[in-house]
Amino acid sequence: MSQLFTVSPFKPSCGADMKTEKEILAEFTALVFEKGQPSAMDIFTKQNLLKGSLTSVRLAANDALELSALMRQDEQNKLNLKMKESGLPSLTTMHNKAFRNFLKIANRGIIKKEQEYQLVRSVSETTILSLEQQSIAYKLLESYEQTHS
Template structure:
């Protein structure tokens, strides 16, 4: 399973793909930085992608799905991004995170692998 950093770096690289000026935003270069810096750039990419034409959003969405990444609407969803932080950590630490993971795991936003990890974290927290 891809880490949160890998998912966000690939997403940013796709959003900024058309502009060679932003070579610093390639997946390879983003992976060299910290997770926090990748999250910051990903937030900017999410904001930019929400301003794209619907046809461009649909094209980006199909590219994301074709390489095994979450859909554009998932990445634009703040609760999904919070879920990815918990999933990346691998454990639920507080009640609020438990409720978040439980609610997201009951949707169609997650891949089969992500759902299995979510159920595992829920089980461990409940014990």
Template sequence: MKTEKEILCEFVGLVFQSENTDSKDVYSNINLMKGSLTSVRMAANDALEICSYMSKSEQERLNSKMLEAGLPSLFSLQHKAFKEFLKISNRGSIRNEKEFYLVSSLSENSILNKEHQNTAYSLLESYELPRT
């Protein structure tokens, strides 16, 4: 069974069409596996954001590639991110950098409706204010 890190690395590689082993390719599985799980999660959140801008047919093609590679479906990864956002939203605050990047990523794509986007912007603003 693949670890969370392996799954996310393969997903990021598929989204960024990066399967070569060039040492300069930051999105290659080899380079991603060298990073921390937190950095891989951040890259996966970025990849999810990119996916939200894809057409439905592109998303379905990516979903098929993911299933062929033994990965969870794109839709389940998007749903997982949305569920995590709802937890943060219900709590009313962002606790750490990982949550900040998740909310930031989701706030800029079509996964959230207008009401959730407004909530995301409020959460981001509240998190950033004490830091400035």
């Protein structure tokens, strides 16, 4: 009898430099709250955010999303450029709730229910995922389909 092991596709063992959901959200949040001169006491630095739980990073990222939505267009453009330079998804992609939900599922490494299957299938058919993320989506879908057919 073989066992099925699930490995999160965002873990470094599965690809080149795939960032975890926590790393993506921490970097994004740090960029939004960046004050120019980083301080060791600044709770919104990437290093400090990564020390917290995934839940706390998600909460901080939600605040960062709200703040970025209020920025002037030129500030959003600068932020988008910094995000691109850091290898992060675009600001528009980060504002997409389906993308953030996909990150949660991909980080877990398994689709648990039909609703998640539909979300991953839907997102996989758009251009918001990178090629690596799209590959992960297809693997998640294939795994779910094999166990639920």
